[in-house]
Amino acid sequence: MNMDELKRQAAAKALEHVQGGMKLGLGTGSTAKHFVDLLGERVKGGLKIIGVPTSEATRIQAEACGVPLTTLDEIDHLDLTVDGADEADPDLNLIKGGGGALLREKIVAAASDRMIVIADDSKWVPKLGRFPLPIEVIPFGLGATRRAIESVFAQCGLTGEMVVRPGKDGHAFVTDGGHWILDAKLGTITDAPRLGTLLGAIPGVVEHGLFIGLANTIVLAGSDGIRVVERP
């Protein structure tokens, strides 16, 4: 079975948790795309739900699939968010933002009663950090922000190359919020909650891709079948 089929299997499993009347956060990325696709089929079959997309890409896809959408200004909470991840550890802490949607994804996950992560099992790691950590930053004063981030890395015993994520046009990639992303190749992150807290306090850092304590469940699809892990 190829990777894309595994992602669709994980998405189909998460769909079992969706019930009529739910308000759903709709994730971003190649795995979440399958979930939105399958959800659209259920909506066509009569399922009544409403969704909040975590990116412009997901908004466009959801609209094309006929999934009714709203915003967090119009509703006060979400029942469930289903989203992908770039890495997940046994505490169900995550690295997200490989597709650049981390800011809206974190706002939506934090507004949600429950978050289910869907992934192929290559995303499961004993410790976060193999995947470069995305950090969303304001372009103004980038030099100062970089130095502050490097100082936080040093406090956490981390080093590694940090690059401005390039876009398709050769300029910097610009997020849905109009910001840039620094990708930091850190290697093993021994204390992800501490790193997340310190990064979050830096002026110029809008958000970072460490999702600490937000995911409740992960559905991992592998060649041996599906494994569901709950946060300890």
Ligand SMILES: O=C[C@H](O)[C@H](O)[C@H](O)COP(=O)(O)O
């Ligand atoms: O910004 C993108 C998101 O955090 C994605 O959910 C994450 O990158 C995983 O994407 P994929 O399912 O394509 O591996």
